[in-house]
Every structure is written in structure tokens, then in C-alpha cells.
Amino acid sequence: MSRALKGSGRHLPFTAAIPQGTDLPVLLPAAARAAGRAAAERGFGFILPQLKLQHGIFLVVVFILAAGVAEAQNAATHPSIVATLLKWTPVLFGGFLFNLLISVLAMAFGTAAGVFLGLAQISLLASVRGTARFITHFFRNAPWLVLLFFCMLLLPFQVRILGVTIPLPDWIKATFGLALPVMANVSEIVRGAIQSIPTGQWESAGSLAFTRRQTIWMIILPQCVKRMLPPWMNLYAILAMDTVLASIVGVSEVMTLTGDILAAENNRPELILPFYSYILIWFFLYCYPIARWTVRLERKFAVNM
Amino acid sequence: MTPQQGPPIVSIRDVHKSFGNFEVLKGVSMDVSKGEVVCIIGPSGSGKSTLLRCINALVAVDKGTIRVADYEVHNLKKDKELLALRREVSMVFQQYNLFPHKTALQNVMMAPIHVLRENKTEVETRARALLKKVRLENKADSYPGELSGGQQQRVAIARALAMRPEIMLFDEVTAALDPETVKEVLVTIRELAEDGMTCILVTHEMGFAREVGDHMYFTDHGVIVEHAPPDEFFANPREARTREFLSQIL
Amino acid sequence: MTEKPLRSLDRERAACAEALGGCRLQAFWKWFAWLHDRTGINLTIFYDPFDRHRFAEGFLTTVELAATCIVFSLLIGVIGAWLQGSKLKVPRLIVYWYIQFFRNTPPLVQLYFFYFGVGALIKGSAVGGVAAPLVSNFAWAVLSLSFYAGAFNVEIFRSGIEAVPRATIEAASALGYTRIRAYIHVVLPLAFRICLPGLNNNLVNLVKATSLAYAISVPEMLWVSSQIWSDEVNVPEMMITLLICYVALVGVLVFVMHRWEKAMRVPGFGAAAGLRS
Numbered sequence: 001m002s003r004a005l006k007g008s009g010r011h012l013p014f015t016a017a018i019p020q021g022t023d024l025p026v027l028l029p030a031a032a033r034a035a036g037r038a039a040a041e042r043g044f045g046f047i048l049p050q051l052k053l054q055h056g057i058f059l060v061v062v063f064i065l066a067a068g069v070a071e072a073q074n075a076a077t078h079p080s081i082v083a084t085l086l087k088w089t090p091v092l093f094g095g096f097l098f099n100l101l102i103s104v105l106a107m108a109f110g111t112a113a114g115v116f117l118g119l120a121q122i123s124l125l126a127s128v129r130g131t132a133r134f135i136t137h138f139f140r141n142a143p144w145l146v147l148l149f150f151c152m153l154l155l156p157f158q159v160r161i162l163g164v165t166i167p168l169p170d171w172i173k174a175t176f177g178l179a180l181p182v183m184a185n186v187s188e189i190v191r192g193a194i195q196s197i198p199t200g201q202w203e204s205a206g207s208l209a210f211t212r213r214q215t216i217w218m219i220i221l222p223q224c225v226k227r228m229l230p231p232w233m234n235l236y237a238i239l240a241m242d243t244v245l246a247s248i249v250g251v252s253e254v255m256t257l258t259g260d261i262l263a264a265e266n267n268r269p270e271l272i273l274p275f276y277s278y279i280l281i282w283f284f285l286y287c288y289p290i291a292r293w294t295v296r297l298e299r300k301f302a303v304n305m
Numbered sequence: 306m307t308p309q310q311g312p313p314i315v316s317i318r319d320v321h322k323s324f325g326n327f328e329v330l331k332g333v334s335m336d337v338s339k340g341e342v343v344c345i346i347g348p349s350g351s352g353k354s355t356l357l358r359c360i361n362a363l364v365a366v367d368k369g370t371i372r373v374a375d376y377e378v379h380n381l382k383k384d385k386e387l388l389a390l391r392r393e394v395s396m397v398f399q400q401y402n403l404f405p406h407k408t409a410l411q412n413v414m415m416a417p418i419h420v421l422r423e424n425k426t427e428v429e430t431r432a433r434a435l436l437k438k439v440r441l442e443n444k445a446d447s448y449p450g451e452l453s454g455g456q457q458q459r460v461a462i463a464r465a466l467a468m469r470p471e472i473m474l475f476d477e478v479t480a481a482l483d484p485e486t487v488k489e490v491l492v493t494i495r496e497l498a499e500d501g502m503t504c505i506l507v508t509h510e511m512g513f514a515r516e517v518g519d520h521m522y523f524t525d526h527g528v529i530v531e532h533a534p535p536d537e538f539f540a541n542p543r544e545a546r547t548r549e550f551l552s553q554i555l
Numbered sequence: 556m557t558e559k560p561l562r563s564l565d566r567e568r569a570a571c572a573e574a575l576g577g578c579r580l581q582a583f584w585k586w587f588a589w590l591h592d593r594t595g596i597n598l599t600i601f602y603d604p605f606d607r608h609r610f611a612e613g614f615l616t617t618v619e620l621a622a623t624c625i626v627f628s629l630l631i632g633v634i635g636a637w638l639q640g641s642k643l644k645v646p647r648l649i650v651y652w653y654i655q656f657f658r659n660t661p662p663l664v665q666l667y668f669f670y671f672g673v674g675a676l677i678k679g680s681a682v683g684g685v686a687a688p689l690v691s692n693f694a695w696a697v698l699s700l701s702f703y704a705g706a707f708n709v710e711i712f713r714s715g716i717e718a719v720p721r722a723t724i725e726a727a728s729a730l731g732y733t734r735i736r737a738y739i740h741v742v743l744p745l746a747f748r749i750c751l752p753g754l755n756n757n758l759v760n761l762v763k764a765t766s767l768a769y770a771i772s773v774p775e776m777l778w779v780s781s782q783i784w785s786d787e788v789n790v791p792e793m794m795i796t797l798l799i800c801y802v803a804l805v806g807v808l809v810f811v812m813h814r815w816e817k818a819m820r821v822p823g824f825g826a827a828a829g830l831r832s
Contacts, residue, residue: 141759141805142798143766146777150798153790204402204461207361208416208468209391211384218419222406241661248663248770269675276668280660287659 056284063277081274088261095254096282099243102171102253106178106243107236113179114186119216121191132187139184145245151177152249171253174246182239189231193224226301233294237287254279308341308519314503315360315472320369320379322355329355331527332369337520339471342504344514344535347524348550353507356524357474360505361394362387374471388420395465396474399481401457403449409436409460410445413467421468428467435463439493455486459493466497473497475506511555515539523547597789600796606783613779614800620696620775621762621804627701628761632708639713650709657706662699662764669699670771696768704761711753715746748819755812762805776800 079087120132139147151173158167197220205215247255258275265271313336322330329352337343345353358364359371362378371378376390403412413432417423436442439459449457458478465473475494479487491513498504498517508514514521514535521538523531523546531538531547539555542548587601600610635653638646657665674695690698719742727737769777776797784793 138798138802141763141802141809143763143777143801145766145769146794146797146801149777149781150794153784154794198400198402200398200400200402201404203358203363204396204398204404206363207391207394207396207398208464209388209420210416211388211420214419218415219404223404242663244661244663245767272672272675276664276672280664284659 053288056281056288059277059281059284063274063281081271084265084271085274085278091261092254092257092279093282095252095257096279098171099246099253100240100286102175102178102243102246102251103236103240105175106182107239109176110179110182111186111232113183115190117183117187118190118194121187122194124212136184136187136191139180140188142181144178144181144242145248147180148174148177148245148249151180170249170251171246174249174251177249178239178243178246182235185235186232189228189235190224193227194220196227197223229301230294230298233290233297237290237294240287240290241283254282308338311339313337314339314374315505316370316372317356317360318370320356320359320371321367322352322359322364323367329527330359330366333524333527333529335522335529335532337472337503337505339503340501341519342498342517343506343520343522344518345505345507345522345524346509346511346514346550347530350526351524352527353524354476357396357476357505357507360472360474361391361396363396392421392468393470394472394474395468395470396476397458397461397465397478399477401449401454401461401481403457403461403464405449408446408448409441409452412449412460413464416464417467432463432467435466436460438466438496439463440489453486454482455489458482458486458490462490462493462497472503472505475504475508477507477509479508479510509554511539523550525550596792597787598792598796599787599789600783600793603787606787609779609783610776613774613776616693616774616779617765617776617804620693620700620765620768620773623697624700624704624761624765625758627697628704628708628757631701631705632712635705635709636712636716639709640716653702654706654709657703662703663767663770665703666696666699666767666771670695692768692771693773696765696771696773700761700764700768703764704757707757707760708754711750711757712746714753715750716742718749719745751812751816751819755809755816758812759805759808762808763801766801 117132117136120128121136123129123132152170155168155173155176158165160166194216201219201223202215205219210219243253244255246253247259250256258279262268262271262275315335315337317333317335320330320333321328331352333352333356335343335356345356347353355364359366360373360378362381366379369379373390374393376386376393378390381387381390403409404415407415410429410432413435414425414428417428417431418425433442433445436445439462441456441459441463444452444456444460449460452460461478478494479490482490487510491510494504494506495513495517506514506518518535521533521535522529523538523542523544525546531542531544533543538547539551542551584602584604584607587598591597591599591602599606601607635650639650641647670692674690723741723745724737727741728734732740765775766777768775769781772778780793780797784790787793
């Protein structure tokens with residue numbers, strides 16, 4: 001079966017070669033798997049986490065141990081560790097929800113922008129393609145923390161749109177800062193998914209006289225949604241965990257709150273580990289169902305495809 | 306099956322095409338009359354599929370002219386013109402290439418609705434009639450993943466027919482099928498040919514070619530080595546290369 | 556008789572050349588001062604010697620941090636992969652939980668865990684009444700980030716080693732290779748070629764993660780830049796410079812790794828790009 005190569009079809013996009021990790025035929029099956037995963041990770045720009053129930057149990061064990069040790073170190077006059085934790089739980093939970101809010105918003109903005117950037121990467125105009133590619137690689141190669149600083153410091157503290165002054169509080173700027181790498185990663189996910197659709201689909205759509213735009217929106221993208229879902233959800237799990245970066249730039253989220261609470265409790269060293277593992281358990285409880293759902297989706301789509 | 310008299314509906318003159326450094330077509334010329342069934346055979350890499358793709362402008366030629374009905378294919382650049390050409394010429398592929406996220410009926414209906422902008426109810430009636438013609442009316446709501454290879458290929462043929470083309474191109478459409486299902490697809494193509502459709506087939510099915518074809522073309526290394534009506538072609542091949550090829554496959 | 560004057564002439568020439576070179580460099584720096592006066596673009600890291608020195612130090616610290624972490628993480632990866640293949644259960648379990656912990660928690664939290672958590676346990680000896688830390692924060696950053704990247708490396712190396720089919724190892728031992736020799740001469744070269752793409756990915760992430768060391772006041776590029784921009788109030792210029800530097804750093808690494816990948820490719824087995832018609 002002939003393959004349309006770059007430049008041969010006026011209206012066919014670039015063919016995606018599924019990257020080969022090695023050319024040695026004897027190593028092909030396992031190597032193809034490893035290469036496929038590496039390519040997937042390279043495409044998605046991050047290493048995919050693998051949350052399992054054991055990790056949750058492990059965290060709970062660490063937590064219990066830490067709390068137990070801390071309790072042992074606890075002076076008789078102080079209330080028990082568990083009581084302290086429970087006392088501060090409402091505040092911490094509020095902070096945690098704030099983190100989740102930031103993650104959801106950053107994901108929403110980043111995804112919307114990323115889809116268009118990804119489509120721009122397969123544009124027929126070289127200038128659009130080049131610009132999109134540059135933006136994607138630029139924001140993927142920059143550390144998340146630096147981008148956060150960038151947005152925190154350079155975005156104005158209020159903005160005027162149509163005569164209305166909208167204040168931009170810190171957390172909105174942090175959200176924007178987190179949305180930028182999400183945009184770049186989503187762009188790569190989209191591009192990878194589009195290029196993994198076999199050229200036959202483009203050819204048959206073309207021979208049925210569909211325009212390029214119709215082909216992309218009606219035929220290619222619907223098929224891509226399934227493929228993009230697992231890495232997109234993985235990206236969200238990573239983003240949710242990385243909202244703690246906002247604590248460095250001064251946003252009042254769960255990590256800064258924990259620091260404040262520890263200070264309020266007179267910086268007792270035995271409280272450090274229990275509090276932080278408590279927070280980690282919450283993050284785990286949030287990210288674990290996402291991870292399981294992702295694995296289930298991956299399996300389901302692998303069978304159907 | 307009976308070619309009409311008059312100017313050829315497809316006229317290819319001295320077409321060259323290279324992919325990078327590799328020259329696939331090295332000066333191919335061909336004429337196809339309206340209602341004629343043309344079969345192109347040849348070894349792998351001889352340029353058959355590329356030639357078909359040049360006819361409906363999926364691949365741009367480097368040199369030479371291609372005239373299809375009223376279109377100068379080698380000159381077509383704008384989207385609109387290409388789309389107009391592709392309404393006249395429909396193609397069926399070796400790998401069927403059905404859209405996996407739509408049912409069989411939706412696959413057949415999609416292009417007329419979105420490209421030709423025809424009325425939805427009319428299109429649906431016509432689509433069901435086409436599915437009936439390829440004997441798949443009870444599979445209208447099945448997804449391609451639920452159909453066998455032969456059934457998918459017949460849906461692909463119905464989908465191509467929905468555009469009401471003048472010319473149908475078939476690119477080794479039975480090569481990916483197992484022998485039992487090959488027959489059902491060939492029967493469908495034969496019926497099309499008997500209805501007067503101009504067909505250009507790239508195929509390995511020699512028996513079918515001999516029975517249904519009006520003219521045979523043999524390509525090798527990017528050139529047309531020999532062409533003749535099937536009786537003459539199979540009984541008395543002129544070129545040595547043709548004889549060699551036929552002896553290998555028959 | 557002509558020697559003495561020639562030598563002094565040479566010395567003069569050398570002195571002139573140095574002054575001229577220095578002059579050229581000075582002229583280069585001065586251009587940025589002119590730029591600031593003209594357009595307000597304040598790139599003190601070029602024309603102000605103190606800031607220039609600071610930023611250069613910061614950049615070098617980042618490079619040093621990245622390089623050290625890369626080396627250590629590779630080492631940890633090799634050792635971990637080897638331990639994972641052990642027949643005893645304990646080393647395997649240790650490596651397994653090590654990987655799970657470092658893969659599924661944010662690296663920032665890991666950094667805090669090491670610096671604040673473990674660091675509080677290790678108290679330095681009091682010298683003159685002031686407790687000097689045994690482990691500097693640069694060292695904690697190296698430790699934390701190396702373990703972070705090492706966890707991924709273990710998996711990458713393991714999958715590379717497992718990709719080498721048993722038959723090849725059997726063939727090697729049939730030819731008389733000892734286990735270690737077979738490992739070094741047959742398994743590792745093949746495994747390495749498979750690992751390379753995943754390794755590239757991981758190392759790039761590691762270089763980006765060095766910016767997290769800011770949180771524990773390691774004077775790397777981001778930290779130094781934050782000092783500079785709070786002193787000179789030139790945030791936009793510094794941010795853009797910072798972004799460009801990081802992107803360039805990562806770009807260089809990616810380029811080097813790609814060249815390495817290409818150089819390691821075994822010729823003769825090209826991907827089947829058959830142009831069949």
C-alpha cells in the first residue's frame with residue numbers, strides 16, 4: 001500500500017511515522033513497546049505516573065507511623081496529634097479545594113488553547129506551522145516554576161476590558177502560569193494523536209471531496225478524542241500535584257497554609273511529617289481515582305481500536 | 306462493459322512522478338473511454354497505485370498531462386477545483402478506510418450531505434438503496450468494527466457510489482480480503498461495470514480481469530510495458546516481460 | 556643584538572592586543588548600558604559587572620546542579636536496575652517502594668521532605684555556638700533531584716535490559732562469556748540503544764526540575780535572577796533572559812542527545828519505508 005509522503009500530496013498532511021526505538025529486528029517487540037512508551041512520554045512531555053492502591057496504603061502507613069512517633073514525642077500538655085490535625089482540617093481542606101480549583105481552571109484554559117495550537121502545528125501554511133511549533137517547544141522546554149514566576153510578575157494586577165476593571169488576584173495569575181505548560185503539552189498530545197490516524201482516513205476523505213477543514217473536524221478529530229483522553233488525564237493528575245508550586249510564588253494554597261499552621265503551632269518539629277503526609281494522602285485520594293479511570297479508559301480504547 | 310465511442314473520458318499523457326530521488330512513474334500514457342473497464346496489473350512498486358492517485362489528484366504529477374472529463378488535473382490547484390474533480394471520480398481503497406466512528410449508513414451518507422449539500426432525507430433514501438445494491442441493507446446501523454472485511458469493502462463501494470461519480474477507481478480492493486469474501490466484492494464490481502460505470506481497476510485477480518475487463522494494461526518499473534484487450538493480452542503477450550510476469554502468476 | 560628590542564616589542568604587542576580585546580569586550584558591555592539609556596531595556600546582567608558576575612555564577616550553578624544530578628541519577632538508575640534483577644526479595648522490594656514513592660509525589664514535596672524533614676534530623680556540629688549544617692542546601696538539592704530522576708532511570712534501564720532476548724544472552728554464554736562479561740559486552744550495548752529515547756526525555760525533565768531548588772535557596776539561575784530583579788527592578792528583561800537561557804540549555808541537551816542517538820544507531824536495518832505501488 002503506497003503512503004503519501006511529505007510534499008507528494010498537495011492536500012495531504014505530513015505522514016506520521018510511528019517512531020522506531022531501534023531498528024534491530026530481534027529486539028523489535030519489546031523495543032517497540034519501550035520506544036512507543038518513550039515516544040508517548042516525549043510526545044506528552046512528562047513521565048506518566050502510575051498510582052496504585054498500594055501507594056495509598058503506603059501513605060496511610062507512613063502517616064500512621066509519623067503520627068504515632070509524633071504522638072510519642074508529644075508533651076503531655078499538648079493536645080494529641082490527631083486532635084491537632086482534626087482541628088485544622090477545615091482550614092486545610094479549604095486550601096486543598098483551592099488547589100483543585102486552580103488545577104481545574106488551568107486545565108480548562110490550557111486545553112482550549114492547546115487544541116488550537118495543536119491544530120496550528122499541522123497547518124498547511126509554513127509560517128503558522130513554524131510559529132505554533134516554536135511556541136509549543138518554547139513552553140515545553142521552560143520549567144513550570146519559571147513560567148509561574150513569569151506570569152506572577154509580569155501580568156498586571158488589574159485589567160481593563162470594555163471599561164470594566166477586573167482585578168487579577170495572585171491565584172488567577174498562578175492559574176494562567178500553570179495553563180501555559182498545559183497548553184504546550186496538550187498541543188503535543190493533539191498533534192501526536194492526529195498524526196497517529198492512518199493516512200488512509202485522509203485519503204478516503206479527500207477522495208470523497210471533503211475539504212481539509214471538514215476532514216479535520218468531522219473525521220480526524222472525533223477519532224482522536226479517544227486517543228487523547230488517557231494522556232490528557234495523566235496530564236491533569238500531574239497538574240493537580242504540581243499546583244503546590246504556587247506556594248513558592250506566594251499564592252495562599254494548601255502548602256502555604258500548612259506552613260502557616262505549623263508556625264501557629266509554634267513550629268513543633270514532630271508535627272511536620274504528620275501534617276505533610278496528611279496533605280499527601282488527600283492528593284493521593286484525589287489523583288488515584290483519576291489514575292484508575294485512565295487505565296480503564298486506555299484498556300477500553302485499546303480493545304476498540 | 307461496452308465502451309462508448311467518442312473522445313476518451315480519461316486521457317493521460319507522459320506522466321512522470323518522483324518521490325524524493327525515487328522515480329515512480331517514468332512517462333505513462335493511457336486513454337480510457339466512457340463505460341470502459343480498464344484493468345492495470347503489474348508487480349509491486351511498478352507505480353500502479355500512484356497512477357490511480359494521480360488521476361483523482363491525491364498525488365501531484367511532476368510532468369505530463371492528465372485530462373479527466375472536462376478537468377485538466379495537472380493544472381488543478383485550488384481547493385474548489387479539486388473538490389469538483391473528486392465528485393466526478395471516486396476511489397475505493399485496499400484498506401477500505403471507512404470512518405470507524407460512524408455507522409455504515411452514516412459513512413455512505415456523510416459526503417453527499419456535507420460536501421454536495423444535498424437534502425438529508427433524500428440522501429438517506431439513496432444511501433439505503435445503495436446499501437441494498439451491495440446487499441448490506443441489514444447492516445446499515447453497524448459500525449465498521451463490527452463488519453467483516455468483505456462487508457466493509459462493499460460499504461466503501463457504496464460510499465464511493467453515493468457521490469454519483471462518472472469514474473470509479475479501485476486500488477487492489479480485494480488484496481486484503483480472504484478468498485471467500487473476494488467473490489462477493491467482485492460480484493458487486495461486475496454489476497457496476499454492467500451498469501455502464503467507467504472503472505479503472507488495479508488488481509491481481511486475473512480471472513476477474515479477463516472476464517470483466519475491456520482493456521488490460523501491464524506496468525513495470527514506472528512504464529506501461531504492454532496493453533491490449535484481455536483475450537489478446539492473455540493469449541498472446543507481445544513483450545517478454547509480460548510473458549514472464551504472466552507465467553509467474555497464472 | 557636585535558633580540559632584546561624584539562622581545563620588548565612582542566610584549567608591547569601582547570599588551571596592546573589584550574587591551575584591545577578587553578576594549579572590545581568593554582565596548583560590548585557598554586552597548587547594553589546605551590540600550591538602557593536609549594530604550595529603557597535594562598539588562599544589567601550585561602553592563603553591570605556585579606550583576607554580570609552574579610548571573611554567570613547562577614547559570615554555572617544550574618549547569619553544575621544539572622550535570623551532577625544527571626551523573627548521580629544515572630548511577631542510581633544502574634544500581635537500581637541491577638538490584639531489581641536480584642534473586643533476593645528484600646533488594647527488589649526496596650527498589651520497588653523507592654520508585655513508587657519518587658514517581659508519584661511532586662518533586663517539590665520531595666525536596667522539602669529532604670531539606671526540612673531529613674535535614675532537621677541531621678544537625679551539624681556546633682562551631683563557636685553556631686550549628687553549621689553538615690549538608691549544604693546544594694547537596695540536598697542534588698540528593699533529592701538525583702533520587703527523583705534515578706527512580707525513572709531505574710525503570711528505563713530495566714525495560715531496556717529486559718528487551719534483550721534471553722536467546723542472545725544464552726548465545727553469549729554458549730560462546731564462553733561469563734555473566735558479567737556478557738552483561739558488559741552484549742546486554743548493555745543493546746539495552747542502551749533501546750533506553751536512549753526514554754533517557755533523553757528524563758534528563759530533559761531533570762534539567763527543568765533544577766529550577767525547583769529555588770525553594771530551598773540554592774543560588775541557581777532562577778534564585779539569582781530573583782535577587783537581581785528585586786535589586787534592579789527589571790523583571791521583564793530578567794524573565795525573558797531566564798526563559799531564553801533555560802530553553803537554550805534544554806535545547807542544547809536535546810540536540811546532544813539526538814546526535815548521540817543517531818550515532819548509536821546500528822546501520823543496515825532501516826525502517827521499512829517500502830514505496831510499493
